[in-house]
Amino acid sequence: MSGFFSQAQQLQAPDVAYQAVLPMLLVLGAACVSVLFEAFLPRERRWGWQVALTVVTLAGAAISLIVYGNDAPKAGVKTFSDVLTIDRPTLFLWGTLLLLAFGAVLLIADRSVEPGGAFVAQAAIRPGTLQDRVQAAKVGMQTEVFPLTLFALGGMMVFCAANDLLTMFVALEVLSLPLYLMAGLARRRRLLSQEAAVKYFLLGAFASAFFLYGIALLYGYAGSVKLADIATAAAGTNRSDTLLFAGMGLLVVGLLFKASVGPFHTWTPDVYQGSPTPVTAFMAACTKVAAFGGILRVLMGAFASTNWEWRGVLWGVAIASMAIGAVLGLTQTDVKRMIAYSSVAHAGFLLVGSIALTSKGVSGTLFYLLAYGLTTVATFGIVSLVRDADGEASHLSQWAGLAKRSPIVAGVFTFLLLALAGIPLTSGFVGKFVVFSAALQSGMAPLVVVALVFSAVAAFFYLRVIVLMYFSEPAADGPTVTVPGAFTTMAITIGALATLVLGVFPSFALDWAGAGGFTF
Amino acid sequence: MTPSYYLLLSAVLFSLGAVGVLVRRNAVVVFMCVELMLNAVNLSLVTFARINGSLDGQVMAFFVMVVAAAEVVVGLAIIMSIFRTRRSASVDDSNLLKY
DSSP, X not given: OHHHHHHHHHSOOOOOOHHHHHHHHXXXXXXXXXXXXXXXXXXXXXHHHHHHHHHHHHHHHXXXXXXXXXXXXXXXXXXTTTTEEXXXXXXXXXXXXXXXXXXXXXXXXOOTTTTTOXXXXXXXXXXXXXXXXXXXXXXXXXXXXXHHHHHHHHHHHHHHHBOBHHHHHHHHHHHHHHHHHHHTOBSSSHHHHHHHHHHHHHHHHHHHHHHHHHHHHHHHHHSSOBHHHHHHHHHSOOSOHHHHHHHHHHHHHHHHHHTTOGGGOTHHHHHHHHSOHHHHHHIIIIIHHHHHHHHXXXXXXXXXXXXXXXXXXXXXXXXXXXHHHHHHHHTOOBHHHHHHHHHHHHHHHHHHHHTTOSHHHHHHHHHHHHHHHHHHHHHHHHHTTEEETTEEOOBGGGGTTHHHHOHHHHHHHHHHHHHHHTOTTSHHHHHHHHHHHHHHHTTOHHHHHHHHHHHHHHHHHHHHHHHHHHHSOOOTTXXXXXXXXXXXXHHHHHHHHHHHHHHHSTHHHHHHHTSOOOOO | OOTHHHHHHHHXXXXXXXXXXXXXXXXXXXXXXXXXXXXXXXXXXXXXXXXHTOSHHHHHHHHHHXXXXXXXXXXXXHHHHHHHHHSOOBXXXXXXXXX
């Protein structure tokens, strides 16, 4: 026994830069507390406590991030024996994630739009039974959605700071598993919601198996899963290129799946449509930020030196993603599915910035993520307002003539759609501009031309909705526009205002995004 | 016996799992095929640990097992709930969301 203790004392515990990782620790710690709330508080008091805890946590994490970010070392800090890197892009991504999660949590917590909230009171009750009809009238909601949100957010924060592939894999699962469950918790149309959950889960597990096999092959190639070691091994050895490129291919497929890029997008429309709308907002905005944070770090950190071998393939993927998103988006009749295809097209634009592999490419992609995320949260906020007796009226034909019923909602939605299309004076335009100019500078002119063509095609289906809202007669039994409560109003206002501010005065956010590069 | 046979076996198991996910119809079997893929990866991690002469790969295999167990919890819960609703776990029956 004494031998054990003397040996244990010789072990050196890794240094932890607590101040740097405080935002992440706060979010994960609060997630655990939130689980305890579920266990010990009486059912009727849980909602209030959970909302208070979540909002306070997000605010606390944001404050600690700002305090640390003010005098953080420019070169970044590596901590937990180098598995996490807190550098400038990490700080920017964390800030973005916290802001977007705040908006999404406001939508999740809202109980005014749908009486009792968008979440089912008890997910275990079988849809369509008598008990289910009883619970549909009840006010309560399954408050487990709050700890799940916090765990997913914590996973996302680890994911975009991870400096080695194993940490990245664990973070990927921590962010995905709660999202699979959240997708299945809708109060209305529960069959669709459960179907979305099962599809997301099976395809997500399939993709993470590919991700993992990629890690194993890269481990075999480099003898380590640290990004820097893989980069060193790839720079100049006579090891097997098969392992390197097979490993990288599988790894990137897993990442592209999470980011819903191009041919790996098949889950996106179904899951976006079936999930409760606040969860769709969270998933669409935050998962994209985390996934592209990971893609940027992996491509820059581990594979930059071999880029002439693989860049062509990712060109193809980016073009496929833009084409699929823009063309299939045209044919959609459901507003949530249409936004899902728009997110596939946006993922293509983001990939154009990610494969520029320059500091301008990184800062442009980061800015694009912030702008796109805020617009998306507000968009889904608006989608949740247009309702009929059956819940959300998401079929596009029901949106006809909306401007005559509710000019404000139609006006804000028009503005957000114009931002998604990338019209000047919106953040979407600035985002596209910085990403495309970075791609141009790194010699990808043909790709930029293709991207511009597809942004024009995509603009058409946004305009189609605008025309529908303003120039058609409303149907007699059309949907009503719910007057939102404080939470949803706040989320939509934050998103729409940020879309405007980032479009008119983007320089401060661009400075933050470009404050420093990755450290590996 | 060279370690590369184990890598080959792992690749074969992984492919079997991947094909199983694509062709099987029952959600539980599809999920088992995903587990087969994860365990195939474990085999290659351990083999690479042997080839590289480091323990990292074996430790990673433990991480993968823990993650796979967590995935089972979430996955079976979701499959259970949809089975109770539809009295079927066939992935072909989940066809409400399309186009």
